[in-house]
Amino acid sequence: MKDTALRIADFKDSIFGVISRLARENNAVNLGQGFPDFDGPEWLKEVAFRKMQEGHNQYAPFQGIVGLRQEVSNYYKKFYSLNYNPESEITITVGATEAIYVVITALINPGDEVIVLEPFYDSYVASIKMAGGIPVPVTMHAPDFTIDRQELEKAITPKTKLLILNNPHNPTGKVWAKEELLDVASIAQKHDLYLMSDEVYEFLLFDGAKHIPTATLDGMLERTITVSSAGKTFGLTGWKIGWICANEKVTRACRLVHQYVTFAVSTPMQEAVAEGLTKLSDYLPGFVSLYKGKRDLFYTEMKNLGFEFAIPKGTYFMMVPISKKTDLKDVDYAMKLIQERKVATVPPSAFYLKSTEGEKYLRFCFAKKDETLRAAAKNLQGL
Ligand SMILES: Cc1ncc(COP(=O)(O)O)c(C=O)c1O
Known part of the structure; x- marks a missing residue:
């Protein structure tokens, strides 16, 4: 059979898919891919359901x-x-x-x-x-x-x-x-x-x-x-x-x-x-305070584990420096944490083409239930 297109010849499976698969296989707490492990607002789901019933299909x-x-x-x-x-x-x-x-x-x-x-x-x-x-x-x-x-x-x-x-x-x-x-x-x-x-x-x-x-x-x-x-x-x-x-x-x-x-x-x-x-105006204050609570919770847990970094002011990600904990590069450390600590993160070197600065960090997503964040921190105890 002929080859597939050259334009995708150097594409690899996206890092998010790879990490999510490894997280499943290792039964790890997944702080990798950037999405909440809880549902969005009930009222908005009801609007969607109503819109379908009204025939917007x-x-x-x-x-x-x-x-x-x-x-x-x-x-x-x-x-x-x-x-x-x-x-x-x-x-x-x-x-x-x-x-x-x-x-x-x-x-x-x-x-x-x-x-x-x-x-x-x-x-x-x-x-x-x-x-x-x-x-x-x-x-x-x-x-x-x-x-x-x-x-x-x-x-x-x-x-x-x-x-x-x-x-x-x-x-x-x-x-x-x-x-x-x-x-x-x-x-x-x-x-x-x-x-x-x-x-x-x-x-x-x-x-x-x-x-x-x-x-x-x-x-x-x-x-x-x-x-x-x-x-x-x-x-x-x-x-x-x-x-x-x-x-x-x-x-x-x-x-x-x-x-x-x-x-x-x-x-x-x-x-x-x-x-x-x-x-939006009514919804946003509750939304922001929900995520701020999660950020504060996970930041405190990470500080207690001995990680040192500035608290992020936006998004639901933390770029956490790892060099005080390991000599490993991000990809190897991420693999180690998935396999040995049952915590999945994203190695950020996947987000760089030129610099190696990403090798000294892991990305944690804190858009997760409080219990998920606590479970991850517990698994990382004693690192
Ligand atoms: C920076 C950035 N841009 C775009 C997207 C994709 O957004 P969407 O889910 O709306 O396609 C993401 C999702 O993680 C993102 O982090």
Whole structure:
């Protein structure tokens, strides 16, 4: 039989799938993959059920149902004073993952270079490669995961077309400060780059941290493509409802791709998320305090186990330094913890192309029941 496509020749099984399989095989407490081990809000599940009963079950319009595009537009206006026209600037996708694929496919020609800030969410690089583009890594240096402006400038060539930024940031839990964002934004402007801003953790913020959408920065609205989704915000990652907010030209290009990738997105789930977004202001305080409780609990447990690191201000991840505990690299230490301690984590070197800084960390996801977090800490006792 002939070979499969060259464009995927160097793809491997995603680290999340590998870790989840090993966690199952070893009967380990799974703090690896980034999703809650508890259900999302009952009221929103009831809305979805009602929407199905009301007959919202056939194909949706390919760009997304009007009601959801309108509610996405409303929340950007209400929370960030951003004006996106639901008719021409918002597209609904199958989660942020499809949004990322669509944006990259819509913008990138073979040979175009894309700056990815590492550690990165792994689908960026895969999508860039599928488009024939070239991922160019720039490292966010530990321990604060900051960018060196000169390094970033040096990575840009006449072929650079897009820069991808994730804020709040997976896997580090970093919430970007305004000055840092302005630095990156000024470089995007200077070199006339598009900037894709992945903001799926936009509402998962602690200790007064503030989310600054890249599109709100001076002069950035036109060149920023914002990607987000309902999965993390409503704790229903399996619903896979996401969106792209971009100028008319880019939106049109994204829709041309999206119509041939998935065409339409689940109708009743779009209906439910549209209703869910109308209740964001009432819902968010409880949501944030639930996750803050989990962050505080697990941080305290990790401190008691002798791990030292700054408490994350956003997302539901902790990037935990391991060098005081072991000489092993992250992948080997993660394997050891799964097999010997029955705790699954993600080795972050999978999120780097260039730097080896990730080898000195493990990523823990604390979006888990308190009992799961305590069970993990108990298994790690005496490390
Ligand atoms: C940074 C980042 N972007 C995108 C996604 C994918 O989001 P979705 O589940 O909406 O496809 C994730 C999921 O873990 C993520 O962490």
